[in-house]
Amino acid sequence: MLVLGIETSCDETGIALYDxxxxxxxxxxxxxxxxxxxxxxxxxxxxAARDHVNKFLPLLKKGLSDSGCCLKEIDAIAYTKGPGLRGxxxxxxxxxxxxxxxxxxxxxxxxxMEAHLLMAKYDAPELVYPFLTLLVSGGHTILAKVDKSxxxxxxxxxxxxxxxxxxxxxxxMLGLKYPGGPExxxxxxxxxxxxxxxxxPVINSDDYNFSFSGLKTSVLYxxxxxxxxxxxxxxxxxxxxFEFQNAVIDCLLHKTKKALKDFSLNQVVLSxxxxxxxxxxxxxxxxxxxxxxxxxxxxxxCTDNGTMIAFTGFEKLNLYKEDNKIxxxxxxxxxxxxxx
Ligand code: KG4
Ligand code: ZN
Numbered sequence: 162m163l164v165l166g167i168e169t170s171c172d173e174t175g176i177a178l179y180d181x182x183x184x185x186x187x188x189x190x191x192x193x194x195x196x197x198x199x200x201x202x203x204x205x206x207x208x209a210a211r212d213h214v215n216k217f218l219p220l221l222k223k224g225l226s227d228s229g230c231c232l233k234e235i236d237a238i239a240y241t242k243g244p245g246l247r248g249x250x251x252x253x254x255x256x257x258x259x260x261x262x263x264x265x266x267x268x269x270x271x272x273x274m275e276a277h278l279l280m281a282k283y284d285a286p287e288l289v290y291p292f293l294t295l296l297v298s299g300g301h302t303i304l305a306k307v308d309k310s311x312x313x314x315x316x317x318x319x320x321x322x323x324x325x326x327x328x329x330x331x332x333x334m335l336g337l338k339y340p341g342g343p344e345x346x347x348x349x350x351x352x353x354x355x356x357x358x359x360x361x362p363v364i365n366s367d368d369y370n371f372s373f374s375g376l377k378t379s380v381l382y383x384x385x386x387x388x389x390x391x392x393x394x395x396x397x398x399x400x401x402x403f404e405f406q407n408a409v410i411d412c413l414l415h416k417t418k419k420a421l422k423d424f425s426l427n428q429v430v431l432s433x434x435x436x437x438x439x440x441x442x443x444x445x446x447x448x449x450x451x452x453x454x455x456x457x458x459x460x461x462x463c464t465d466n467g468t469m470i471a472f473t474g475f476e477k478l479n480l481y482k483e484d485n486k487i488x489x490x491x492x493x494x495x496x497x498x499x500x501x
Contacts, residue, residue, distance in 0.1 A: 162180070162181040162182045162236050162237070162475065162478075163178055163179070163180055163181075163187065163230070163234055163235050163236050163237075164178070164179050164181055164235075164236065164237045164238070164239055164269075164471045164472075164474045164475045164478070165177070165178050165235050165237070165238045165239065165260070165471060166178075166179060166239050166240075166271075166467040166468060166469070166470030166471025166472070166473075166474055167217075167238065167239065167240040167241070167253045167256060167257050167467060167470060168240075168241050168253065168273075168276075168465055168466060168467045168469070168470045169213045169217075169240075169241060169245075169249045169250060169252050169253030169256075170241045170243070170244070170245025170246065170249060170250055170253070170273045170465065171204055171209065171245055171246055171249060171299065171300075171465060172193065172194040172195060172197075172198055172204045172209045172212075172249075173191060173192065173193050173194070173464070173465040173466070174191070174192040174194075174212070174213050174216040174217060174220055175189075175190070175191050175192075175465055175466040175467030175468070175469075175470065176189075176190045176191075176217070176220045176221050176224055176467040177189040177190065177224070177466065177467035177468040177470070177471045178224060178225075178228065178230060178235070178471060179468060179471035179472050179474075179475055181475035181478075184283075186468055186471075187228050187230060188224040188225075188227055188228040188230070189224075189466065189467060189468045190220040190221075190223055190224040190467065191220075191466055191467065192216045192220055194208070194209060194212045195339060195340055197212065198339055199338045199339040201339075202333045202339055203329060203333070203339060204246070206246045206247070206248050206249065207248060209246060209248065209249045210246075210248035210249045210251070210252050213249055213252040213253065214252055217252070217253075217256050232260075232264060233264070235260075235264060235266060236266060237266055237267045237268070237269060237474060237475075237478060237481075238257045238260050238261050238264075238266060238267070238268045238269070238474070239257070239268075239269040239270075239271050239470050239471055239473065239474020239475075239477070240253045240254055240256070240257035240258075240268065240269075240270065240271065240470065240474075241253055241271055241272075241273045241276070241470055242254065242270035242271060242272065242488070242489050242490055242493065242501070243272065243273065243489050243490035243491050243492065243493035244272075244273055244274065244300065244301075244490065244491055244492055244493045244494075245273055245300070245489075245491060246491065247489060247491045250489035250491060251487070251489055254270075254487050254488070254489050255487055258485075258487050267478070267481045267483075269474040269477050269478065269480075269481055270488075270501065271470050271473045271474055271477065272473075272493055272495065272498050273465075273470075273493075274296050274298070274301055274303065274433070274495050275311075275313070275473060275495060275498060276469040276470050276472070276473040277296055277298065277432040277433045277458075277463075277469060278294050278296060278307070278430060278432050279310065279469065279472060279473045279476060280432060280458040280462045280466075280468065280469040280472060280473075281430040281432055281456055281457065281458045282472075283458070283462070283468075283472050284457070284458040284459045284462055285430075285456045285457070285458070287456075288428065288430065288456055289428070290307060290308060290309050290310075291306060291307060291308045291309075291426060292306075292307050292426055292427075292428040292429065292430055292456075293305070293306060293307070293316075293417065293420055293421055293424065293426045293428070293429040293430070294306075294307050294313075294429065294430045294431075294432070295413060295417050295429055295430070295431050295432075295436075296431075296432055296433045296495075297323075297324045297325065297413065297431065297432075297433045297434070297435035297436055298323060298324075298325050298433030298434050298435065299323060299325035299326055299329065299340070299434055300323050300325070300326070301318070301319075301323050301433065302318055302319035302323045302324045302371050302373075302413075303315055303317075303318045303495060304316045304317045304318070304369045304416060304417065304420050305495060306420075306424055306426070307430075310476055311477075311498055311499070313495045313496055313498070314496070315494075315495060315496055316369040316420050316424070317368055317369025317370040317371065317416060317420070318370060318371065319370070319371045319372065319373060320363070320370050320371070320372050321372050321373060321374035321375075322372075322373040322374045322377060323373070324371070324373055324409060324413065324435050325340075325342055325433070325434050325435050326373070327373035327374070327376065327377050327409065328340075328341045328342040328345050328409070328435065329341040329342065330377055331345065331377055331380050331402075331405055332344045332345050334377075334380060334381055334384055335348075335380075335384065335398050335401060335402070336398075337398075337402075340434070342434060342435055342437070342438065343437075344402075345402045345405065345406055346406065346438050346439065346440065348398060348399045348402035348403075349399065349402045349403040349405075349406045349440060351396075351399040352396075352399035352400045352401070352402050352403025352404070353399075353400055353403060354400075354403065354404070354407075355397075355400045355403075355404060357383065357404065358404055358407075358408070359376055359379050359380060359383070359404050359405060359408040360375060360376060360379055360408070361376075361408055361411050361412050361415070362374075362375040362376055362412070363412075364411065364412050364415050364416075369416050369419065369420050370416075371412055371413070371416060373409070373412075376405070376408055376409070376412075380401060380405055383401060384401065387401075406438075406440060410438075410440065410441050410444050413441070414444060414445060414448055414449075417429055417445070417449070418449065418450075418453075421449070421453050427452055427453050427454065428453070428454050428455075428456055429445075429449070429453065429454075429455050429456070430455075430456045430457070431445065431455055431456070431457050432457065432458055432463060433463060434463055434464040434465070435463075436457055436458070436463040437460050437463040437464055442455070442457060488501075
């Protein structure tokens with residue numbers, strides 16, 4: 162059973178073919194538009210949609226020819242229906258529906274955040290339900306309890322900026338390029354602790370929520386005061402990155418520990434772009450405590466990719482319902498998967 166996965170929710174065109182019968186990836190192709198959006202300091206939805214249109218067919222052709230597969234062998238097509246940017250989502254949905262129509266194959270709508278989460282099942286088969294998940298991306302920061310595939314209870318989420326967004330905005334303020342997460346991670350390695358530290362907003366609140374916008378503002382004040390002193394050297398930029406990243410990880414770790422304890426769970430799956438951060442992984446693995454384990458997809462499967470959509474599409478095949486509409490849901494909640 163071969164499932165083609167199509168991911169276009171933001172600025173990555175991801176296309177992959179997954180062989181569900183043998184649990185094997187046949188091909189994965191990814192094109193990142195990051196350099197284009199870097200000029201603007203963030204994703205421009207219209208440009209992203211146009212670039213998906215340009216890149217879709219060449220990527221699909223490359224995947225098929227590199228793997229020696231042909232279109233007729235595909236049994237189903239899965240695409241990201243949401244959440245994400247409406248224009249880019251529409252491009253993927255249109256390609257998926259057109260391919261399904263031409264090949265007379267089922268087309269499965271996939272929830273982007275569920276796909277981030279389920280990808281861990283492919284890369285870490287030791288995962289057992291129930292477990293906790295911390296989904297950390299450019300658009301979301303969600304702590305949820307997972308009872309089984311498709312059954313998610315959101316325990317907490319960000320009340321303002323998503324954690325990836327905070328990385329991106331902080332990087333922009335420091336003059337670093339987009340996407341900011343990997344840049345801040347790199348600079349943090351050279352950075353060291355200073356005589357200042359940033360706040361950890363809502364870290365002690367009796368819930369499972371996060372807040373990053375105050376932290377970001379606090380970084381802005383620090384940058385402004387360092388500039389006033391005429392003093393924003395490369396070393397200081399690295400130190401600010403170091404302190405910012407530590408503050409973010411402290412918040413994520415603290416609420417995750419609380420949720421694991423309160424809900425008597427012993428495994429947490431981290432996924433989404435920010436879960437590619439090595440320091441985050443190091444600290445979770447070290448500081449969660451012996452009775453808990455942190456599980457992650459491979460680094461290349463944390464950020465957006467077509468494989469996670471193909472893999473999730475295969476898991477959802479039995480839910481397939483015929484429908485001819487091209488419909489996306491930019492604000493689809495993880496708890497509303499059944500209702501589309
Ligand atoms: O999951 P993803 O690829 O796209 C969304 O669904 O949003 O996540 C992208 C986000 C960006 O904000 C990016 O800066 C962040 O993930 N990111 C990282 C790292 N790699 C990507 N943040 C921190 N450290 C990283 N190594
Ligand atoms: Zn994503």
